[in-house]
Amino acid sequence: MVRAVVGANWGDEGKGKITDMLAERADIIVRFQGGANAGHTIINDYGKFALHTLPSGVFYSHTTSIIGNGVALDIPVLCKEIQSVVDRGVPAPKILVSDRAQMVMSYHKNFDAYEEERLGGKSFGSTKSGIAPFYSDKYAKVGFQVSELFDDELLREKVVRITAQKNVLLEHLYHKPAIDPDELYNELQEYKRMIEPYVCDTSLYLYNALKEGKEILLEGQLGTLKDPDHGIYPMVTSSSTLAAYGAIGAGIPPYEIKKVITVCKAYSSAVGAGAFVSEIFGEEADELRRRGGDGGEFGATTGRPRRMGWFDCVASKYGCRMQGATDVAFTVLDVLGYLDEIPVCVGYEINGEVTTDFPVTHLLEKAKPVYKKLAGWKCDIRGIKTYEELPENCRKYIEFVEEQIGYPITMVSNGPGRDDIIYRG
Numbered sequence: 001m002v003r004a005v006v007g008a009n010w011g012d013e014g015k016g017k018i019t020d021m022l023a024e025r026a027d028i029i030v031r032f033q034g035g036a037n038a039g040h041t042i043i044n045d046y047g048k049f050a051l052h053t054l055p056s057g058v059f060y061s062h063t064t065s066i067i068g069n070g071v072a073l074d075i076p077v078l079c080k081e082i083q084s085v086v087d088r089g090v091p092a093p094k095i096l097v098s099d100r101a102q103m104v105m106s107y108h109k110n111f112d113a114y115e116e117e118r119l120g121g122k123s124f125g126s127t128k129s130g131i132a133p134f135y136s137d138k139y140a141k142v143g144f145q146v147s148e149l150f151d152d153e154l155l156r157e158k159v160v161r162i163t164a165q166k167n168v169l170l171e172h173l174y175h176k177p178a179i180d181p182d183e184l185y186n187e188l189q190e191y192k193r194m195i196e197p198y199v200c201d202t203s204l205y206l207y208n209a210l211k212e213g214k215e216i217l218l219e220g221q222l223g224t225l226k227d228p229d230h231g232i233y234p235m236v237t238s239s240s241t242l243a244a245y246g247a248i249g250a251g252i253p254p255y256e257i258k259k260v261i262t263v264c265k266a267y268s269s270a271v272g273a274g275a276f277v278s279e280i281f282g283e284e285a286d287e288l289r290r291r292g293g294d295g296g297e298f299g300a301t302t303g304r305p306r307r308m309g310w311f312d313c314v315a316s317k318y319g320c321r322m323q324g325a326t327d328v329a330f331t332v333l334d335v336l337g338y339l340d341e342i343p344v345c346v347g348y349e350i351n352g353e354v355t356t357d358f359p360v361t362h363l364l365e366k367a368k369p370v371y372k373k374l375a376g377w378k379c380d381i382r383g384i385k386t387y388e389e390l391p392e393n394c395r396k397y398i399e400f401v402e403e404q405i406g407y408p409i410t411m412v413s414n415g416p417g418r419d420d421i422i423y424r425g
C-alpha cells in the first residue's frame, strides 16, 4: 500500500515527524518533489536532525529511502547529509536515487542568487538553493538527468551547448562571470563519482515492491499553498506539493496511493513573501514564534524567523481538499497551551463579502480575516496518550477545526517526539 504524507498549509507543518513516526511500519520512503530548499526537523533516539534531501525514514535500518525522479537532486548536499547522519551513529541508510532525477548544478544556485539580487525588493524570498532555476531548466529541457552522467559523449556535447546558452544570460542580464565548460564537465564527473553507488531505475524498483505488497510512504515537501498550480502563485515553490504529484515524482500509478495523510498545524506559519491572511505581528507573534515548533519557529534551512498567524480554516480546508486528505494529522497543538483564548480564522472578507472558499491570489491579497475566539485550555498537554484525557477546551478546539475544514482529524500531535501522538477514531 502507498500512503502519502503531505502538507495542508505553507510547509513546516511537522511532516518530518509524522513521516518518521509512520516509517516504523513502512518498507520504503520516497521523496517525490522539491529539493534542499526546505527542511524537516526530526527528533528521535539518535538526537535532533534537520534533513533537507534525505527522506525522513533514514533512521530505521529496515527501510529503503528513495530520491524520486521528481526531486531537485543536489548531490553534494545529499552526500553531506548521508555523512552527517552516519557520523552521529545512525546505521548507514539504504538509499536509491532515480536515474531519471535531474541535478541541481552550482550555476542554478548562482542564478537563484543573481535573480534575487536583480529583483531587489520585489524578490520571492528564495532560499537560493537553485530550485527555481533548476525546475525552469528541467521544463525548458536543458537540465542534466542523472542517467546522462553515464554517457560521456552525450555529456561532453551537452556541457558545451548548455554553457553557451547560460553564458549569454550571465554576460548580458546579470553581468557575472561566465561558466567554463571544462569546469562544468569536471563538476559533473565529481557528481558521477559521488552518486554512482545509489543510482537505479527506482520506478521499476517500486513496481516490484508493490507487487510484493510492500508498504510505501511518499514524503511531500512544503504544503498545498506553495503548489505552483493550486497555491498562492507566484509566491510558490517550483514543483507540485500535492499528493497527486507523488505518483509522477515517484513513478508509480496514481491509483496506488490509498491514503493521503495531510499534515495541518494547529496555528499558522509561513516563510517567504505572499499574502498570509491570518498573520499576526508584534509581541503576539513573537511569543507564538518563540514557543512554536520545537525550540521556536525558525527556518530549518535558513534560520529565518517564520511569519506567524492563527489557524486558518479557509486555507486549511482548501489545503486538505486539494491534497485529497483521507486523514488529517493535527500537529503542534501543545504549543497553544499558554493562551487564554485562541483566535481562529473562519472566513475571509473580500470586497465586503465573507467567504470560506480560498480565492485566487489577487483576491487573497484583499482578504481580511474573520475570527472566532475559542477558549484556551491553559495547561501542558504533552505526555497525554489518549484523546479522552485531553482537556475539554482542547478537544473543543480540535472538533471545531475538524468541522470547519471538513476532513477527519485522526491523529493529534502533542510534542515533537515520535511517541507524542494521539490516535483518534
Ligand code: GDP
Binding pocket: 007, 011, 012, 013, 014, 015, 016, 017, 038, 039, 040, 041, 042, 043, 222, 292, 293, 294, 295, 300, 331, 332, 333, 334, 335, 413, 414, 415, 416, 417, 420
Ligand atoms: P516539516 O517541514 O513539515 O517536517 O516541518 P518542520 O520540521 O520544519 O517543522 C516542524 C517543527 O515542529 C519541528 O521543529 C518539529 O520537531 C516540531 N514538531 C512537530 N510536531 C510537533 C508537535 O506536535 N509539537 C511540538 N511542540 N513540536 C512539533
